[in-house]
Amino acid sequence: MTTTIPLHSAQSEGKTCQLHPQSMCPAFGSLRILTRIEGSHPVMATDTGCLYGLTFVTHFYGARKSILAAHLGTAELMSGEIVESTRAAIEVAAQEPGCQLIPVVSLCVAETAGLPEEMLPKRIGDAEVVLVRVPAYAIHSHPEAKDVALAALLNRLGDNQGAKDAKTVVLLGEVFPADPLAIDGVLRRMGVEATITLPGRAIEDLRRAPRVGALAPLHPFYKETTALFRSWQVPVVGGAPVGATGSYAWLKSVGSALNLDPALVNQVAEEERELAQSILKAQPISGRILVTGYEGTELAYARLLVEAGAEVPYVSTSIGADPLVLPDEMWLRARGTKEVVYRKSLEDDMVALNKYSPDLVFGTTPFASEAKKRGIPAMYFTNQLASRPFFLSGGMAATLSFINQTLGRSERYQWMQEFFAEPSRA
Numbered sequence: 480m481t482t483t484i485p486l487h488s489a490q491s492e493g494k495t496c497q498l499h500p501q502s503m504c505p506a507f508g509s510l511r512i513l514t515r516i517e518g519s520h521p522v523m524a525t526d527t528g529c530l531y532g533l534t535f536v537t538h539f540y541g542a543r544k545s546i547l548a549a550h551l552g553t554a555e556l557m558s559g560e561i562v563e564s565t566r567a568a569i570e571v572a573a574q575e576p577g578c579q580l581i582p583v584v585s586l587c588v589a590e591t592a593g594l595p596e597e598m599l600p601k602r603i604g605d606a607e608v609v610l611v612r613v614p615a616y617a618i619h620s621h622p623e624a625k626d627v628a629l630a631a632l633l634n635r636l637g638d639n640q641g642a643k644d645a646k647t648v649v650l651l652g653e654v655f656p657a658d659p660l661a662i663d664g665v666l667r668r669m670g671v672e673a674t675i676t677l678p679g680r681a682i683e684d685l686r687r688a689p690r691v692g693a694l695a696p697l698h699p700f701y702k703e704t705t706a707l708f709r710s711w712q713v714p715v716v717g718g719a720p721v722g723a724t725g726s727y728a729w730l731k732s733v734g735s736a737l738n739l740d741p742a743l744v745n746q747v748a749e750e751e752r753e754l755a756q757s758i759l760k761a762q763p764i765s766g767r768i769l770v771t772g773y774e775g776t777e778l779a780y781a782r783l784l785v786e787a788g789a790e791v792p793y794v795s796t797s798i799g800a801d802p803l804v805l806p807d808e809m810w811l812r813a814r815g816t817k818e819v820v821y822r823k824s825l826e827d828d829m830v831a832l833n834k835y836s837p838d839l840v841f842g843t844t845p846f847a848s849e850a851k852k853r854g855i856p857a858m859y860f861t862n863q864l865a866s867r868p869f870f871l872s873g874g875m876a877a878t879l880s881f882i883n884q885t886l887g888r889s890e891r892y893q894w895m896q897e898f899f900a901e902p903s904r905a
């Protein structure tokens with residue numbers, strides 16, 4: 480049977496076509512954080528079809544453990560054996576050595592999305608069993624799926640009784656491993672006693688998270704998690720320690736949320752600002768850059784580039800618009816960014832590529848490939864930009880030097896384009 484696409488297609492109306500899939504299944508964001516927790520052995524409840532792609536990607540991201548799943552093909556889904564088979568998979572997971580947590584991930588398929596929580600055990604052996612509902616195609620992006628999974632775990636395991644850790648901060652966001660260490664070092668100089676990074680590897684961090692003195696979302700898409708901390712009356716620090724102005728404002732906000740010594744906070748914040756300003760001066764960026772990706776952190780990167788002197792007319796991201804990301808959008812628009820696109824498609828990015836003639840492009844693989852074909856320096860946002868230090872002055876130095884090196888290679892990209900364009904090589 481053939482499917483007919485309506486004749487009034489987007490292209491015939493002069494709009495960008497939105498019919499092509501833009502990402503693989505967003506649920507891998509959830510699985511990624513659930514599998515990385517030590518002592519966690521996820522069970523997946525969904526159509527077996529989902530399992531193939533998701534387990535592959537989870538291993539690709541270094542989970543180093545198998546996801547257990549009942550075989551649920553169409554016949555099993557229709558026969559109503561889902562609860563029994565999921566319970567059986569939970570029992571197998573509980574026998575894994577050191578198992579302390581079994582997240583049961585129910586995905587899009589209607590029969591498993593409606594898995595009744597009361598039919599699952601809450602504990603088995605030494606392990607907590609936590610139902611994590613991830614209706615992937617309704618969540619839209621893998622960063623937001625991380626938020627959904629983390630919120631489900633915190634909701635169940637977070638313990639807000641007992642003594643508060645009033646001088647402890649939760650840093651919220653999966654970041655380059657050196658970043659939390661650098662942030663922790665600077666915060667301790669202001670009087671912070673400890674930091675917890677979520678999503679992380681320790682179950683204990685999930686338990687003690689509600690008792691901290693402040694939550695600092697480093698990434699702007701943890702909506703459900705942030706709402707949960709607000710419900711525990713934990714103050715939320717806006718912004719992120721990005722660039723000279725962003726880092727200064729963020730350190731002052733942490734100080735005020737935790738009631739730290741204002742003079743000491745001011746001293747540390749000013750030192751950090753001076754350091755950042757000297758890096759900006761030493762490594763200015765000149766050129767027009769498009770920042771596109773699907774990590775949900777694109778606006779923060781664009782902000783750093785603009786602060787360093789780059790022109791960033793266009794930023795796009797896979798996450799939806801939200802009050803958490805609005806300050807960065809306003810900051811960028813006030814400094815010349817013309818378009819900020821949420822829930823972007825590859826086609827949106829292609830229109831921007833034609834429109835703005837950039838000197839450098841950060842984007843998804845297909846977008847970066849198209850730019851390279853045109854002789855424009857281009858990098859894959861996820862693996863080449865988002866995978867290096869970024870926060871505070873140290874992260875800023877690493878990111879800016881990488882970008883300047885890439886901009887300096889523009890002639891090579893043009894040479895490559897000419898090389899492959901020669902008819903004898905076609």
Ligand code: SF4
Nearest residue numbers: 504529586587615616
């Ligand atoms: S049905 Fe849902 S969970 Fe399964 S692969 Fe598709 S989007 Fe992902």
